[in-house]
Amino acid sequence: xxxxxxxxxxxxxxxxxxxxxxxxxxxxxxxxxxxxxxxxxxxxxxxxxxxxxxxxxxxxxxxxxxxxxxxxxxxxxxxxxxxxxxxxxxxxxxxxxxxxxxxxxxxxxxxxxxxxxxxxxxxxxxxxxxxx
Numbered sequence: 001x002x003x004x005x006x007x008x009x010x011x012x013x014x015x016x017x018x019x020x021x022x023x024x025x026x027x028x029x030x031x032x033x034x035x036x037x038x039x040x041x042x043x044x045x046x047x048x049x050x051x052x053x054x055x056x057x058x059x060x061x062x063x064x065x066x067x068x069x070x071x072x073x074x075x076x077x078x079x080x081x082x083x084x085x086x087x088x089x090x091x092x093x094x095x096x097x098x099x100x101x102x103x104x105x106x107x108x109x110x111x112x113x114x115x116x117x118x119x120x121x122x123x124x125x126x127x128x129x130x131x132x
Contacts, residue, residue, distance in 0.1 A: 052124070052126065053078070053079070053123070053124040053125050053126075054075075054076070054077045054078065054125060054126065055075060055125070055126045055127075055128055056073055056074070056075050056076055056120050056125045056126065056127050056128070057073070057074050057075045057127075057128055057130040057131075058071065058072070058073055058113050058116055058117055058120075058127050058128065058129050058130065059071070059072040059073075059074060059130050059131040060072075060111055060113060060131060061131075068109070069109075069110060069111045070107050070108065070109060070110070071107070071108045071109075071110065071111060071112045071113050071116050072105050072106070072107050072108075073087075073091075073105065073106040073108075073116055073120060073127075074104070074105040074106075076104065076125075081101065081104075084101045084104070084106055085101050087106060087119065087120070087123060088100065088101050088106045088108070090119055091106065091108050091112070091115065091116055091119050092108065094115050094118075094119055095108055095110065095112040095115045095116070097109040097110045097112065113129060117129070
């Protein structure tokens with residue numbers, strides 16, 4: 001390809017036909033230049049969590065824990081470790097007990113299934129009591 005075959009990019013002549021040129025003769029109403037913001041009391045869901053974030057099983061386990069009961073929330077889909085840790089902290093505060101996040105499951109000390117289900121519902125999950 002030689003230097004004569006290249007297309008000039010200095011903006012010399014126009015591209016030919018303007019597709020919007022036909023619109024200039026029409027008497028179209030002028031658009032408003034202002035952008036309206038939604039009212040603060042509108043039903044925007046940006047501040048609220050999604051209402052159907054999936055099913056989460058709530059289990060009560062005693063096996064292999066020296067006879068102690070542990071409430072386990074398992075089966076999270078599409079949620080990362082930082083959000084699980086945040087949910088675990090909220091559950092620990094609400095239940096007044098300790099807990100941890102292990103293997104993608106949230107474990108809370110004691111039989112606290114009702115409190116855990118309430119917090120998961122508020123976070124937009126669908127808690128399901130599973131097991132005994």
